[in-house]
Amino acid sequence: MMFDGSKLPVEQNIAITRKVVETAREAGVSVEAEIGKISGVEDNISVSEREAFLTDPAEALFFAEQTQVDSLAVAIGTAHGRYKGEPKLDFERLSIISSSIQMPIVLHGCSGVPSDAILQAITLGVRKINIDTDIRQTFIETVRHILETNLDEIDPRKILGPARQAVFEMLKAKMSLFGSAGKAGKTMS
Secondary structure (H helix, E strand, O other), rough: OEEEOOOOOHHHHHHHHHHHHHHHHOOOOOOOEEOOOEOHHHHOOHHHHHHHOOOOOOHHHHHHHOOOOOOOEEEEOOOOOOOOOOOOHHHHHHHHHHHHHOOOOOOOOOOOOHHHHHHHHHOOOOEEEHHHHHHHHHHHHHHHHHHHHHHOOHHHHHHHHHHHHHHHHHHHHHHHHOOOOOOOOOOOO
């Protein structure tokens, strides 16, 4: 399960996350938590404002030790939603965090992040990559295309089926890029 207390003060995030971990352990469920704030837009943030959103490596270590989560989502420059330019990821920060916390790292907001940046993040310990905006965008763009090119189409199967297939193909390509193709059911390490 994923618990996001990143908007809370660190001590409060830790306290609540500990309770979540305790409850999840009783049910045999792993826990992903988040430290640092993933912004919604990157281009309109100044350098000092951007820094405030990024995960502090020492705070990440403290959080991981105090909560005993199974994986940790960190903020290194990704953003939820669509980018208005190319995201600038802080790989040095990621490297420091990864070498100190010794657990799988998660990146939220990776839709639109260039493939080479994703691959570099994977080499630095990222084991889960969230791309929800890519999924939704692929689906909606396919539906729009079908409706715009065939104005008389009223059969939902002929609209939604191709959209579903487009998402499937996009996800196959992403899984191949991420190195996760053919690894269903294996644990993160």
